[in-house]
Amino acid sequence: NHYYKMWVDAEKGKNGFVAIEGKWQEHPERDQSWADKMLQQLGEVKYNQEVLCDFVGSSFTLISGRKLSEIPINEAPQTIEKVKIYELPKPGHSYVVTVDTSRGQHMDYSAFVMFDITQMPYKVVATFKDNTIPTSVYPVLIHRFARMYNESYILVEINDIGGEIANVLWYDFEYENLYFTQKGDKLAEGKGYPGVRTTKKVKAI
Helix, strand or coil, X not given: CHHHHHHHHHHCCCCCCCCCCCXXXXXXCCCHHHHHHHHHHHCHHHHHHHCCCCCXXXXXXXXXXXXXXHCCCCCCCEEECCEEECCCCXXXXXXXXXXXXXXXXXXXCEEEEEEECCCCCCEEEEEEEECCCCCCCHXXXXXXXXXXXXXXXXXXXXXXXXHHHHHHHHHHCXXXXXXXXXXXXXXXXXXXXXXXXXXXXXXXX
């Protein structure tokens, strides 16, 4: 979150703040028995956040907050239309972009992540995040960068208004490298639709 970014930038000396960390072990009236009592009362997640000063998200994540905090934050060498470019497209490489959509009303963010999937491990090569971009403009941006990255595959989450983005890419731009959700045996029978709706079943898979 924003505070985590402020903390990391302070550690790097980039924002004028000074990072000061206070551990419970330095408190004269706290010992291991106190820590054990806090762990029992708070539970592991809250204990890690409130006692061990770990950055933990507001919900449980697939990867632990402790591991996430160890991942280095790299600055993008260049930015094009708010898209952070970490690596330009390479001839012969395969790419896929995953797309999340918001309403562009200064609340939740529209975001996409471009991956190089040529070989494992996959590599993030470009990212975008903005909470003001209109849904009429967003598919234009996605289409431009998908074509730029060797006609990359596009996976659009169609919860809420994400379906509008997927439909524009498929029906208006006639972009073929779009992931479909298939219902039944054949897409030709009209039993499929562009994009993927996130459900409990899909998340489990």
